Amino acid sequence: MNIVIPSENTQMQSIIEKVRHGQRLSLEDGVFLYQSDDLLTIGQLANEVAMRKNGKKVYFIENMSLYFTNVCEAHCAFCNFRKDEGQEGAYTLSGQQMIEYVEQHFHPGVREFHIVGGHNPHVPFQYYVDSLAALKQRFPEVTLKAYTAAEIDFFSRISGLSYKEVLQELMKVGLESLTGGGAEILSDQYRKKMRVDKADVSQYLDVHRTAHQLGLRTHTTMLYGSIETKEERIRHMMHVRELQDETNGFLVFIPLSMQPINPRAGIRRRNSAFEDLKTIAISRLMLDNIQHIKAYFINIGVQLTQVALTMGASDAHGTIVKEKISHAAGALTPEGITREDLIWLIKGAGRIPVERDTFYNEIKVYE
Numbered sequence: 594m595n596i597v598i599p600s601e602n603t604q605m606q607s608i609i610e611k612v613r614h615g616q617r618l619s620l621e622d623g624v625f626l627y628q629s630d631d632l633l634t635i636g637q638l639a640n641e642v643a644m645r646k647n648g649k650k651v652y653f654i655e656n657m658s659l660y661f662t663n664v665c666e667a668h669c670a671f672c673n674f675r676k677d678e679g680q681e682g683a684y685t686l687s688g689q690q691m692i693e694y695v696e697q698h699f700h701p702g703v704r705e706f707h708i709v710g711g712h713n714p715h716v717p718f719q720y721y722v723d724s725l726a727a728l729k730q731r732f733p734e735v736t737l738k739a740y741t742a743a744e745i746d747f748f749s750r751i752s753g754l755s756y757k758e759v760l761q762e763l764m765k766v767g768l769e770s771l772t773g774g775g776a777e778i779l780s781d782q783y784r785k786k787m788r789v790d791k792a793d794v795s796q797y798l799d800v801h802r803t804a805h806q807l808g809l810r811t812h813t814t815m816l817y818g819s820i821e822t823k824e825e826r827i828r829h830m831m832h833v834r835e836l837q838d839e840t841n842g843f844l845v846f847i848p849l850s851m852q853p854i855n856p857r858a859g860i861r862r863r864n865s866a867f868e869d870l871k872t873i874a875i876s877r878l879m880l881d882n883i884q885h886i887k888a889y890f891i892n893i894g895v896q897l898t899q900v901a902l903t904m905g906a907s908d909a910h911g912t913i914v915k916e917k918i919s920h921a922a923g924a925l926t927p928e929g930i931t932r933e934d935l936i937w938l939i940k941g942a943g944r945i946p947v948e949r950d951t952f953y954n955e956i957k958v959y960e
């Protein structure tokens with residue numbers, strides 16, 4: 594059933610027709626949607642696409658976020674997580690220390706470790722291999738979704754290995770998927786201005802391409818809401834869409850709303866609710882070849898996440914347990930959420946909660 598009423602605006606009407614006929618939206622269409630203040634039409638159209646792809650199902654996972662080290666050689670202007678070696682608060686955990694941390698917080702429902710961290714040049718690549726190996730040995734049943742494409746690029750630089758060789762070494766000890774971080778905005782101009790001194794646009798995409806060629810399915814993000822233009826956001830989505838056409842390796846697209854604490858990034862305000870919802874809806878409309886768009890409650894709040902589930906999002910992320918990166922940057926949300934609260938949130942939006950694994954295989958449907 595079509596629920597979007599015909600628009601009197603001819604460009605909006607043409608976009609509605611394209612979406613209804615399964616035609617791909619252009620750069621101009623995406624920029625037009627950002628310029629429009631007709632959130633209800635955009636959201637309803639995104640909802641139609643989400644329902645077509647996933648019905649009423651909204652997915653979540655019981656997972657734990659882990660951070661081996663916050664020591665980082667990069668200096669991304671928006672980051673408040675990184676530390677220099679020796680600086681107060683800097684840490685680098687051994688595999689054993691990480692296991693002790695996990696044992697304190699673990700419960701048997703956890704089926705994924707989400708592992709990211711700084712680019713610590715004071716430990717060798719073998720440290721990152723051994724850390725994963727230790728976790729896998731102690732928790733063999735838990736999926737290791739580990740490292741960003743930027744971290745893989747960093748490992749390649751410190752080890753002298755190719756992306757393929759780095760990934761193969763990590764896969765040997767249990768790597769099963771890459772996290773989506775490190776994308777920020779896929780624009781070299783943006784990266785220069787925001788001092789994103791790590792993997793550039795083509796390197797970020799190359800790492801994911803290589804991972805997909807090796808049989809890994811991966812995640813991808815977009816950190817929006819600072820100095821980037823709306824056109825840069827749409828071009829970012831199109832980079833992702835093009836690679837997905839080539840490899841079909843992305844599981845989900847995750848729009849991350851920028852948190853405003855770091856004055857070096859020149860961000861004075863949080864994104865508005867309107868901007869967050871529009872970005873999720875436009876992502877759903879632009880990324881016709883990606884199965885899921887995630888509403889990340891850590892960055893946009895639990896209430897807005899619930900609304901986003903009616904405007905294109907089909908994934909409510911997971912329990913997390915203790916998030917650190919967005920909270921270092923000023924997130925006001927809880928550091929984690931319980932399974933019961935996630936189910937409540939999804940049901941409250943009139944959707945069907947589905948507990949999943951990392952690869953969106955269904956574990957349990959909560960009708």
Ligand code: SF4
Nearest residue numbers: 665667669672675711
């Ligand atoms: S965002 Fe990641 S790579 Fe950039 S400074 Fe922070 S920890 Fe380092």
